[in-house]
Amino acid sequence: MSDQQIPKTFDPADIEGRWYPHWEEKGLFRPERPNADPWTLVNPPPNVTGSLHIGHALDNTLQDVLVRYERLRGKDAKWVVGVDHAGIATQMVVERQLGQKGQKRTDFSREEFVAKVWEWKEESGGQITGQLRRLGCSMDWSNEQFTMDPHFVKAVTKVFVDLHKDGLIYRDKRLVNWDPGLKTAISDLEVEQAEIKGHFWHFRYPLADGATLADGRDYIEVATTRPETMLADMAVAVHPDDERYSSVVGKMVELPITGRRIPVVADEHADPELGSGAVKITPGHDFNDFEVGKRAGIAPADMLNMLDADAHVVQTADGLIPDEFLGLERFSAREAVVAKMKELGFLIPHSVTTKEGETEELDAEPRKIMTPYGDRSNAVIEPWLTDQWYVDAEKLAEAPIAAVKNGDIGIVPETWKKTFFNWMENIQPWCVSRQLWWGHRIPAWYDDNGNAYVAMTEQEASEQAGGVPLTRDEDVLDTWFSSALWPFATQGWPDTDVKGEGRYPNDVLVSGFDILFFWDARMMMMGMHLLGDVPFRDLYLHGLVRAADGQKMSKSKGNTVDPLGLIDMYGADALRFFMTAMESQGRDIKMDEGRIEGYRNFATKLWNAARFAQGYGIGASESVAPPAATTAVNKWIVGETIRTAQALDLAMADYRFDAYAAAIYQFTWNRFCDWYLELIKPVLQEEGHTDAAETKAVAGWVLDQILVMLHPVMPFITEELWHKLGARPYDLIVSKWVSSDSRSLDPEAAAEVDWLIELVTAIRSSRSELNVPAGARLPLYVRDASTETTARLDRNEAALERLARVDGISASPAPEGGSAQIVVGEATFVIPLEGVIDLDAERARLKKNADAAGKEVRALEGRLSNENFLAKAPEAAVEEARQKLADRKAEKQRLDAALERLG
RNA sequence: GGGCGCAUAGCUCAGUGGUAGAGCACUGUGUUGACAUCGCAGGGGUCGGAGGUUCGAACCCUCCUGCGCCCA
Structure with missing residues (x-):
């Protein structure tokens, strides 16, 4: 799959179908990294009955972005994945199936029914795991979990017994919320x-x-x-x-x-x-x-x-x-x-x-x-007096409250802290018994007098009871009781020292705010009590994905959007980019297919850029560090690449997914494609150009860095291009993050290219406004140029001629007659347009620019003449205003002079 | 009733103190073979309203209006 010509058209489905199995089969989601820092994330386990909905797509995309980023940064990144047995939901599904055959649960013994649930689980449970793969999620499937796995049963039982021993689980006669539909x-x-x-x-x-x-x-x-x-x-x-x-x-x-x-x-x-x-x-x-x-x-x-x-x-x-x-x-x-x-x-x-x-x-x-x-049955709930098992949530909530207060757990965005405290500080006893057959059966046995004995096994209970006959509690535990153990039971606790292995606390948890209490808070309670430390360092809460009209999506309203359909239409990469770009710290996301389409276009743009590069012999970079650059353009793009990587690091450190997406999008399209590739075309297209080798090396390096930086968000297209661009020692998914050494930044080169871009843009703008035919190549005259500008013009003549459709640059006076005049910096550029130019249009154009400059000059003068501003504003702000005023004033004068010359 | 959030260009959204941006849509235009899923240029906002703090407010404070969510 490497080192081939890039096809003309970008076909996401083909690429996705090939790379996912490749990564998974080669074990690249969790490569051997014995000496690397551990980094751990656990996936909120979807219900075994579930299928991928748009909320999962958001939740898992964000997590995959984090995992792929940390993996690229060299961490031993582990993304724990698995499925929840979902007591009520699953039992309902199987009972419904029986109902279709005219049977009901009670026609069977408990053992027979549970066997049927397992049968159903093997046949049709866990569809979602295949669907997560289509989204490109790089979970550690080799360690896939199920909350009814034997080791989970053991962990749950132990927790129940231990909490009971500690007095944190007790049996009580209280009113419960009784669901008469589900009984x-x-x-x-x-x-x-x-x-x-x-x-x-x-x-x-x-x-x-x-x-x-x-x-x-x-x-x-x-x-x-x-x-x-x-x-x-x-x-x-x-x-x-x-x-x-x-x-x-x-x-x-x-x-x-x-x-x-x-x-x-x-x-x-x-x-x-x-x-x-x-x-x-x-x-x-x-x-x-x-x-x-x-x-x-x-x-x-x-x-x-x-x-x-x-x-x-x-x-x-x-x-x-x-x-x-x-x-x-x-x-x-x-x-x-x-x-x-x-x-x-x-x-x-x-x-x-x-x-x-x-x-x-x-x-x-x-x-x-x-x-x-x-919430499951939609039946009116009846407060009902029964004996049930309760967890002393109030007691268990104390440590998590303290952990959030003192910052051991960071909640992002912070605004959720208040809601968290409000609930935790008014928490009620947690009723954990469920009158179901599917789930973790409560490890409690009763003698004939109704005395309860809680133990790991019936034998132990029997010993406690002094050998009298016992019957086991019929009930199972609330599903959330077992999922509360997810951050450590999935990793082998209690048999494995998850803390010693650096896997607990997990580094971060990503979840929708809708399960903050159901799950997140309960993981904190259990984790802190049982392991004596927080389950995760940070908790990132995202919002809901809403329909395009802002309504909540629901099956009953019929306004749901199928993420798999979107993947079919636009590709998984585009959907993932959409989710990432729209995620701005917890705000709800409104569905916007136009944006997904836009990000598909972005992928196409990158595809074509890579194809172009390949056509000129630009390929896989040979080093992780930037190659030596001498020309301003090459130095500039290396600097821009590094600044982008720094922006991405900053965005990830703050969980600003939107900022991450915006930075890589802007760099790829508006810097690399729009300017860098255009600027180096003269070098590439001239046979034997002296800068060709350096430029190809730099271009190849930058393109590689784009692939690396974009990979967490768009894993498929980037992996494909990575291999198409050359033979590689390793797959992109396990390559190395950009070395963003600030020493490679060159302010002078950056200033030169910024100037060049400003000049090209100004010339294009005036040509367009004066209706100069797009194909016309016109000579350019320059007046009042400094020696630096003259040197820059000399160095960048080829690019300028190409990008601004200029035909020769001259320092001699422009011929008499109508002309366009363009002010950039200290110099004025003149394009003779005798016979072509509409003088009124040029006058209007210059006046518009002069007026804009004039308006700013007046505003700045106003500010600088305010004594309070001078006295109270920081020196830097005053200096900035002075500098800006000088620049704008000079520009205004040059524009006025140009107007005058026009007559 | 209590709490939280939102209101910025036609649409979807960034922007936490120095005079407003992106994508899409719109208008004009298409130049040398990466890309029309594209290029280039352009129009468009008194930042929901009122008051306050400040030299300076989309941003901080107060109130109001409208919308959404959570809890009772």
Whole structure:
């Protein structure tokens, strides 16, 4: 695949198909580098059920840019990759498949079902790993991980046992977020709140034993959005300072329907301003009420429960729910309760005035209510009282909070710190049990009395229990429990000393901000507790990729963009460049196909430049250091290359992906292609030119550096060109980063080429504005030139003639008659245009330039005549202004003189 | 209700104190064989509004308007 002629057309698909297998088969994603500094990045494991979406494309492109950059800089860069077993998602997929055959999970034993999941995983899981390869991601596939691998099971079990031993995992009876659709508990992070149209019903709760309120009423009015829960009400709460109710605190209410006698309690949770000021309390079915209930002295074990796992009504412990309600689904129960309350006369209707001005009575007040939904099932979540395993997140959060505060972990962009602290400082116990079959089974065993024994093995548990018969906990762990171990369990912990190997802490973690709490924070908690150090030095959070109209992409909206389709259309390199160029520290990225197309064009431009170079015998550079350069143009481009490499290093150090992309784009196209290649054409095209050897060496070196610098973003085209340009001792992916030694910068050469570019541009501009035919070659006269300018003209005559279509340069006076006059520096350049020139057009052009200069002169004079500026501004700013004023003033004078000569 | 972010050229976005840039789009034009997926030249912005700090504000502060996200 080396040293061949570069084809005329650039075909990304062909190149991509060849290079990826080459890199992977030769083990170049993780070459042997025994003495190199380790550098480690772990990839957020995609779900085993997942396929590549545009967010993955962004996330993985950024990571690959970092990895390829560090690999080029000589690090022993390791990018850990793998797949997450994704408990709920995967179980759902397999259950859906069974459903198509008319079967369900419970038709099988647990072992049979889990076997089916493994079968599915082997056959169709992990599609995404192939798709990541198409994107060009250089992960260490030889160490591919799965969160259900045996060593992962061992690590997870050990962590559970150890945390339990440390008192950081415990079993507790609390309200959980119960998903009746999936029939499992989920964590608070997996609950999404959505505002929906609902109702607010007002009920009378009669006071018992003849008690009355201060105003004589014999009932308390309560309001609720979930009337069915009254079947399990255990109290009515009023604010302790609310005088309307002070006479009844401690008295009883006799609940309609169940006839349960419940106390009126004083609790600050009741808001006197809201509704009647009294609230019904259902501790077993509401998070706030649970707390009120506990404060009122009701133990969680005594709290009434009225729903089963399917959210159907079941009899409460006191047996007071009438039979007619038992077995009703929760929303039917709601209607039934309202109907019953209305029938019994306890419903307080809501009066509204119609458009016609009439009064109408409704059963309930319409109201927007926040409703919790499960993020996977989309079912309305039910707070439900159960025994579950909890992680003491509050305790584990302490170290990460400190680490972020003292800078041991850097969060980029910093603005996320506040959100991070806000969550970590108000964190709730993390419910980690899931009532699923697919996942890490909780290593807890119970004896007949319900005592739990937590151990690595059943045998150990049995020993703890003194040999009594035990049954294992049916539940599995939250998927995020295992992925929280990702930075070290993937690398062999606890059997391997990942810290000693320099692989922990990882160097950086890249993730979307949407999993900051789900994953990033939990890795910090686990990593810091278990390994005593931060899991990563830096956390880079990027945003979301949005649709072109700014909307969030979603399957249900049908506005998703398939990254593989974009790769087919524009090439993986172009998509990657787009992602890199648009990534400016965490801001969301709006999809813009025009840009992707533009970056495809950029790749084509580079392709053609390389083809041109090859046509003139320019090829693989022989040294990493820049070759010796003597001409100004060669010195200049070497300097520009080095400055670009420095800009790229700076961009990477700050995680400024956009700056990286912009710098290499600008250098390649606007410096190398637009100017350098054009400037050296006279040297290349003249047979036996004295500068030819040097120029070819420099051009080859610069082109190589472009390939190196661009490689992290566009790996495919650069590797292809690398080999096409000559025989290489190694592949580009493992070549060496640019040696950016500032000693190779030459200010004088840079000044000369900058001057040349300014002159060419000025001549082109005036020709264009004066409508000089593009092909016309015209003589150039120069007046007032300094000796330096004269020397520069002499050195650059060939380039000038070519680029500005000049036919000879003369220092003698220009012939009389109409001419274009161009002011550059101290000199004025004259192009006679007798008979061709439109004098009015030239006058207008000169006047436009003179006016622009004049405007700046006035502004600068204004600033410099301000005493405060002179007194308070830094000396450098004043000096700069003075210099600029002098330059612009001189330019204005020359332009005025030119105008005068024109008459 | 609390918090965060955004508002810069027609579009998508850079720009954290010295007088505004890129890509695309637009207009004109095409010269010697790298490239029309291109070259050259050009037009286009009172930097959302108001006030303040400063010699100087797109940039810092306050308020306002509009949009987005997160939490309750």
